[in-house]
Amino acid sequence: MRLQVLGTAAGGGVPQWNCACPGCAGARAHPAWRRRHASLAIQLPGRVAVVNATPDIAAQVEDCPWLPPDRDHAPLVVLTDAELDHTLGLLRLREAASLDVAATLPVRQALRPFEEILRPYAPIRWHPMDTVAEPIPVSAKRPRYAATATANAEEADGAWVSALRFTDGRSTVVYAPAMGVWTPELHTAFRDADCVIIDGTFWDDEEPRRTGISSQTATGMGHLPIEETMERLAALPGRCLYTHLNNTNPLVDPDALHHKVLAELGVEVAADGMVIEL
Numbered sequence: 001m002r003l004q005v006l007g008t009a010a011g012g013g014v015p016q017w018n019c020a021c022p023g024c025a026g027a028r029a030h031p032a033w034r035r036r037h038a039s040l041a042i043q044l045p046g047r048v049a050v051v052n053a054t055p056d057i058a059a060q061v062e063d064c065p066w067l068p069p070d071r072d073h074a075p076l077v078v079l080t081d082a083e084l085d086h087t088l089g090l091l092r093l094r095e096a097a098s099l100d101v102a103a104t105l106p107v108r109q110a111l112r113p114f115e116e117i118l119r120p121y122a123p124i125r126w127h128p129m130d131t132v133a134e135p136i137p138v139s140a141k142r143p144r145y146a147a148t149a150t151a152n153a154e155e156a157d158g159a160w161v162s163a164l165r166f167t168d169g170r171s172t173v174v175y176a177p178a179m180g181v182w183t184p185e186l187h188t189a190f191r192d193a194d195c196v197i198i199d200g201t202f203w204d205d206e207e208p209r210r211t212g213i214s215s216q217t218a219t220g221m222g223h224l225p226i227e228e229t230m231e232r233l234a235a236l237p238g239r240c241l242y243t244h245l246n247n248t249n250p251l252v253d254p255d256a257l258h259h260k261v262l263a264e265l266g267v268e269v270a271a272d273g274m275v276i277e278l
């Protein structure tokens with residue numbers, strides 16, 4: 001299986017357009033610090049899947065050699081959740097003849113407004129998640145815009161936020177750009193995977209409060225901090241990488257000592273454009 005990392009930043013990207021924090025200022029001064037919104041292209045039998053449709057998706061497709069310009073065929077989009085930084089790109093793809101999207105039922109229901117807007121341009125053809133990937137529930141956190149979604153979505157089969165396990169029969173990757181828990185089910189999937197790419201939004205639990213971006217901890221925001229996952233990641237047999245870095249994360253500075261801490265554990269930080277062969 002071949003993967004291409006299309007982006008590695010959390011919502012807003014690095015730099016975020018309205019932010020002058022040290023990470024964003026650094027990215028304006030040093031192009032090498034820049035990171036697009038987290039996304040992953042995966043070569044599956046017969047087609048390429050793109051995990052999450054970020055606000056950067058058009059540029060990300062342009063930069064992925066496996067996705068040549070084709071008016072009739074858009075990439076298959078697979079969604080881990082319904083957060084805006086993972087779904088706004090669906091609207092950006094409106095020039096397509098139609099869109100193929102796989103999502104869990106609560107995510108699909110939350111995206112009804114997008115579906116309505118897109119219908120006259122590029123109708124969405126929904127695919128059951130299990131025809132593309134195995135979703136593993138990692139959080140019940142809803143997007144703010146769907147805070148009052150119907151009880152129907154609660155009862156629906158599937159999670160608001162999922163880790164996704166992809167396999168081509170020979171190798172397996174588990175992608176979890178947002179994970180608020182490390183469950184036994186997730187651990188089993190990680191242990192059996194050739195490659196694990198997970199939530200590196202925040203370095204430590206207090207980071208969102210300390211930097212003033214939220215009144216909640218990282219865990220409270222649905223993101224286990226790196227400090228709490230790096231040793232567990234290091235103990236896994238497969239190749240392990242962090243993605244979805246927030247602009248407050250010290251790792252956005254390539255010279256930060258935090259990179260050395262991870263390197264000593266044998267854990268990697270994903271980079272935009274990185275190709276992974278499994």
Ligand SMILES: [Zn+2]
Pocket residue numbers: 016019020021022023024025247248
């Ligand atoms: Zn910033």
